[in-house]
Amino acid sequence: MPDALLIARGVEAGYGSRQVLFGVDFDINEGEAVALLGANGSGKSTLLNALSGFVRPRRGSIRLDGMELAGLPPHRTFRRGIVQVSQARDLFPEMSVDENLRLGAWTKRGDAARLRDRVYASFPRLFERRGQMVRLMSGGEQQMVAIGRALMSEPRVLLLDEPSGGLAPAFVSEIAAIVAALKRQRVTMVMVEQNLRLALSVADRILVLRDGAVAEQRGGNADEEEIVRQIYL
Amino acid sequence: MLALLPQLVVSGTSTGMLYALIALSMTVVYRATTVVNFGHGDMVAAGAYAVFVFGLGFGLPFLVAMALAIALLFAAGFAAQRMLLQPIVAGPHLSLAMMALAIGYTLRGALRLQWGNETINPSRPYPQDVYLFGNVVVTTDDAVICGSVLLLLAALFLLLQVTPLGKVIQATFQSQRGAALVGINVPLFHALMWGGGAALGALGGVMLSLITPLTPDLGQWTLVQGFAAMTLGGFGSLGGAVAGGILLGITEKLLGFYVNTVFIEITGYLVPILVLMLRPQGLFGRRAVVRV
Ligand SMILES: Nc1ncnc2c1ncn2[C@@H]1O[C@H](COP(=O)(O)OP(=O)(O)O)[C@@H](O)[C@H]1O
Ligand SMILES: [Mg+2]
Numbered sequence: 165m166p167d168a169l170l171i172a173r174g175v176e177a178g179y180g181s182r183q184v185l186f187g188v189d190f191d192i193n194e195g196e197a198v199a200l201l202g203a204n205g206s207g208k209s210t211l212l213n214a215l216s217g218f219v220r221p222r223r224g225s226i227r228l229d230g231m232e233l234a235g236l237p238p239h240r241t242f243r244r245g246i247v248q249v250s251q252a253r254d255l256f257p258e259m260s261v262d263e264n265l266r267l268g269a270w271t272k273r274g275d276a277a278r279l280r281d282r283v284y285a286s287f288p289r290l291f292e293r294r295g296q297m298v299r300l301m302s303g304g305e306q307q308m309v310a311i312g313r314a315l316m317s318e319p320r321v322l323l324l325d326e327p328s329g330g331l332a333p334a335f336v337s338e339i340a341a342i343v344a345a346l347k348r349q350r351v352t353m354v355m356v357e358q359n360l361r362l363a364l365s366v367a368d369r370i371l372v373l374r375d376g377a378v379a380e381q382r383g384g385n386a387d388e389e390e391i392v393r394q395i396y397l
Numbered sequence: 398m399l400a401l402l403p404q405l406v407v408s409g410t411s412t413g414m415l416y417a418l419i420a421l422s423m424t425v426v427y428r429a430t431t432v433v434n435f436g437h438g439d440m441v442a443a444g445a446y447a448v449f450v451f452g453l454g455f456g457l458p459f460l461v462a463m464a465l466a467i468a469l470l471f472a473a474g475f476a477a478q479r480m481l482l483q484p485i486v487a488g489p490h491l492s493l494a495m496m497a498l499a500i501g502y503t504l505r506g507a508l509r510l511q512w513g514n515e516t517i518n519p520s521r522p523y524p525q526d527v528y529l530f531g532n533v534v535v536t537t538d539d540a541v542i543c544g545s546v547l548l549l550l551a552a553l554f555l556l557l558q559v560t561p562l563g564k565v566i567q568a569t570f571q572s573q574r575g576a577a578l579v580g581i582n583v584p585l586f587h588a589l590m591w592g593g594g595a596a597l598g599a600l601g602g603v604m605l606s607l608i609t610p611l612t613p614d615l616g617q618w619t620l621v622q623g624f625a626a627m628t629l630g631g632f633g634s635l636g637g638a639v640a641g642g643i644l645l646g647i648t649e650k651l652l653g654f655y656v657n658t659v660f661i662e663i664t665g666y667l668v669p670i671l672v673l674m675l676r677p678q679g680l681f682g683r684r685a686v687v688r689v
Contacts, residue, residue: 216578218574218577237577237582237584238577238578238580238583239577239580239581239582239583242577242578242579242580243580247578248578250574250578252574254572254574254575254578255572255575256567256568256571256572256575257571257572258567258571259564259567259568259571263564263568266564267564267565267568267579268579270561270564270565270579270580270581271579271580273561313578313579314578317579317580
């Protein structure tokens, strides 16, 4: 079997004197959709931020295609293809949908138009609202812009932090459909998701984060109750 | 009395354009980094002294001296951010403001060491003339200052609104984390904006040196005027900084003439107090709260 695309070994990270991750190990294969589960405050966002460089790991190694990423700042991990949709979305609020998307590909100038057409093809709702200022959109629409913006750079690994978090039920199913479509296109994904049903429906594999380490790995057809027990008990 | 009103507005606009430029250069740094650069006035003063040294000291033509002064201040601003601010950027926000203040005082101290007891009257690189429009007098200084600032504003407007680089700058103003998420090197951006702010400030200093004698404490007064213009226009708004600067220039002339000449000195102190009490977001403000 070839080496995995993204390999984490012994990743430790935290904030000041508070350590959150105590040695995280995992392998993620090309084209795989992995759900990262864990209780509130278990360090899921911290782990995604360690992968993208917003949090600097204190120890351990994160390799993409064999190249070390640990310690690189976010703009460098981005260029290597680690692209994050963060929990707060972090869009450009005073700009239109179109401008937000284009900025997602500003590092690949020539390609922006083609990439944008592709994003609009998968998000017709964004195409309809392409001139609208993002600040004035609903949470669900903003989440679509955030995912679309991330896709603009054709990521090697897409990191999704609670894509359905705080959304109305109608939007949760729409986001679920989007994530499922990404999986069909074999976008490599690491998804943090509180909505277990959504997570289990798309994940090829499940990682459970507990006490700052990966406590459990399972296939995507895992039993919901069993997972809940793993996370919380 | 009222017959003098147009004249006061014209002279006020000319001073106001200078305030506008200084406020704008402070706003660039503030929007990019959310740090109020309390050392900015001294960077403006350093720009004024630099053009004096390059020009009269080294005997370079004025435009060359000006370009060198601007380049020097760009480098100084860039280096200050890289070496002094970036290392503490994760710390408390207040320490960034204190560091900016310390940078300003260091510059001021350096100017005092060299020119502590002198007042320098740089000479203008053009003949001093006056033009009469009806009974309104426009001096060459007025024309040079207004013309240069307007040109610069037009160039900045085009840069921000039309070019792809402008979009990247605006995006980073709006969300730093968003910018990092699309691959923008945010620390480098901060350093460039510190450099750019200092360069714009230096240009303000160059123009200031056309109409004001130079003393090492020039930065003190400059900071107050810039701060007042920013507050009046709305803290953090680029257009507001320009409008605030022009209004401040006109206001101090009107109050100074119709009420008491002391207002020419103190309007810059009174305006922030009044604005913060009556309309904290300023005339075109977007944020009511100033993070220090
Ligand atoms: N910027 C921060 N500074 C200090 N502590 C933080 C910060 N972000 C998160 N934490 C703490 O780290 C722990 C893990 O947080 P997080 O990774 O956000 O958890 P999760 O995403 O799993 O809910 C929590 O205890 C949280 O309070
Ligand atoms: Mg989280």
